Amino acid sequence: MRDMRLIAIADDHAMLRKGLEVVINMFPNHQVLFTASDGEDLIRQLNPEQLPDIVLMDISMPGKDGYQTTEYLKEHFPGIRVLALSTLESETAIIKMIKHGAKGYILKDADPSELKVAFDEIMSKGSYYNELITQKVMQSINQLVDDKNPLPTFARLTEREIQFLKLACSEKTYQQIAKEMFVSERTVDGYRDALFRKLEVTTRVGLVMFAIRNRLVQI
Template identity: 50%
Template sequence: MLKTNAGVAYVDDHILLRNGLANLFRGLETYAILFEANNGKDFIKQLQPRYLPDIALQDINMPERDGYETALWLKRSYPGIKILVLSMYDNEHSIMRMMKNCAKGYILKDIDPMQFRRALDSLVRKGFYYSELITGKLIHAVSQLDEPDEPIKNIVSLNAREIDFLKLVCSEMTYKEIAEKMFLSARTIDGYRDALFEKLNVKSRVGLVLFAIKNNIVNV
């Protein structure tokens, strides 16, 4: 169990859902809603630099300033606030766009309370939360993309073999299949993966995929 309370700002224009989440949070001793906002504009207005929330739990479809714009603003203004998306959208475009805007987690509004708690805990402990559904959709979307026509630039810390590995990670292939594709042993591929985790400061395959997207190793 987490010992330190984490402050949450909840941003959603659906009042009934906000009320329901507020009741749920009352049963979570380690989390507290600092404030609620109707949309991104209202959220930004209520932010106080000296009392920032640890987590911004936000919807995507909102009036005035939607979730995409709000996440991008947070990325530039307060990157320390972890964004957890709570949305009805389960399409690959919405997921990938929010991930590119530095959302650290993505859950659907039909999530059960136990999984919701696990998402919050993972966000605080690990810094991210990606369910199997979201991971599968993200990797599937990237696997449909064309490789870039231009040579990779501005990634001086990666050699050609590591870039080849990253491209294959952005597919639906297993690590075993990647090893066979690259004519390497499974143990060597594990070494590539762990070395990139450390070099790129990521903790999961999704983190590798997001790095590849943001650095144009694969095109969105």
């Protein structure tokens, strides 16, 4: 079994790619296999005989963007783990990348030590998220699905809460969700706050992760 972790970088900024390559190659047992300027370039360079373990994927790229490329990898190379890389901090961007198959999310201005932690956790735990999804949230989500036990938390959700939860996994704003459910925005806020308490999460992304793990939405 090889000990070296192979990393690919997809980003349309040449200086950032080079900088990341230098930093990653300094990590013990990490090596940048190749870099790519966009999704299409990344796909062209994939060699089935030596695939990267992790792709550090920029979200906003010309041509095939991070969402499209991540979805392609999930379908054709499911063993490759995607760590989304972006300047965006919006929950919508995170949710969209998760739904397209990303296993983690890190900001471009993160400290190199956080990037190393992200690589370690994606390989050992299967996922990594920064402070936008706290460790407590991830632990509670991971404990929600147990093959030996039913899901008492899930059983306590009302039909309307489940409907809201599914809509929260879309790119709709809370205002748009309220219109689709034919309720006021205040009522939608009530559904959200109730789910936060019941599921022990603190962000919309946490709600999405719960829905994905319990197969309430397809990704």
